[in-house]
Amino acid sequence: MLVADDYEAMSGAAAELVAGQLREKPDSVFLVPTGTTPLGMYRRLAAMHREEGVSFARATFFNLDEYLGLPADHPASYHAYMEENFYSRVDVDTARVHVPRGAAPEPEAECERYEAAIRDAGGADLCVLGIGRNGHIGFNEPGAPLSSRTRVVRLSESTREVNAVDFEGGLAPESAITVGMTTILESRTALLLASGANKAAAVAAAIDGKVSEAVPASALRRHGRATFIIERVAAWRLTRNTGV
Numbered sequence: 001m002l003v004a005d006d007y008e009a010m011s012g013a014a015a016e017l018v019a020g021q022l023r024e025k026p027d028s029v030f031l032v033p034t035g036t037t038p039l040g041m042y043r044r045l046a047a048m049h050r051e052e053g054v055s056f057a058r059a060t061f062f063n064l065d066e067y068l069g070l071p072a073d074h075p076a077s078y079h080a081y082m083e084e085n086f087y088s089r090v091d092v093d094t095a096r097v098h099v100p101r102g103a104a105p106e107p108e109a110e111c112e113r114y115e116a117a118i119r120d121a122g123g124a125d126l127c128v129l130g131i132g133r134n135g136h137i138g139f140n141e142p143g144a145p146l147s148s149r150t151r152v153v154r155l156s157e158s159t160r161e162v163n164a165v166d167f168e169g170g171l172a173p174e175s176a177i178t179v180g181m182t183t184i185l186e187s188r189t190a191l192l193l194a195s196g197a198n199k200a201a202a203v204a205a206a207i208d209g210k211v212s213e214a215v216p217a218s219a220l221r222r223h224g225r226a227t228f229i230i231e232r233v234a235a236w237r238l239t240r241n242t243g244v
């Protein structure tokens, strides 16, 4: 675990880790998050591309999740987020960029297709994650089975309220498609980022609490090759160093 002094330090360390993965294996497969937390990391990666020639052209990207029912061109969709904050700013090969299709006519079939695409790509080399205030990762809400794969999930009321800021006049959608816990845990390496004082309780539960399905992020402690980069203001409730 690394406690970063501030948001910029967290973002820089995360971007270095992603760039290091690319240096080692240019055709790496990534699972990638949305949210406010990784924005600084994406900004750094875009700067590394512009200024240092870091290339993403051979890499494959799978987003962790998408709201059910939202078309790709909806401004609050994770398609739109990724395009605006990352994919349009670097040299990704659009054929190797994947986001679950939230508006797919048959969501269950979309989930199976998505899971198969990750498998066919050889699984993820690095899974980058944020953490929800209730400990969720991707959209695996508290109670998500460790055995879960990509599937349709109902969002908790608290998550819908927190994410309402992205939606004009109302809560976030009721459901989403998310990559599952098993899919995340099968990634060869994982990186969880947490920023902001409002994540302190979730961070403490994930790192100091019991490993349990009630706190999905805690499962990463069983992974073996998971790194936690926590901004200092999000780390203040940690009471012991669990060695993660």
Ligand code: GLP
Pocket: 033, 034, 035, 036, 037, 038, 064, 065, 129, 130, 131, 132, 133, 137, 138, 139, 159, 163
């Ligand atoms: C969202 C996403 C998660 C993200 C989390 C935290 O609901 N589905 O993948 O990690 O919430 O978001 P933020 O970084 O904005 O706090």
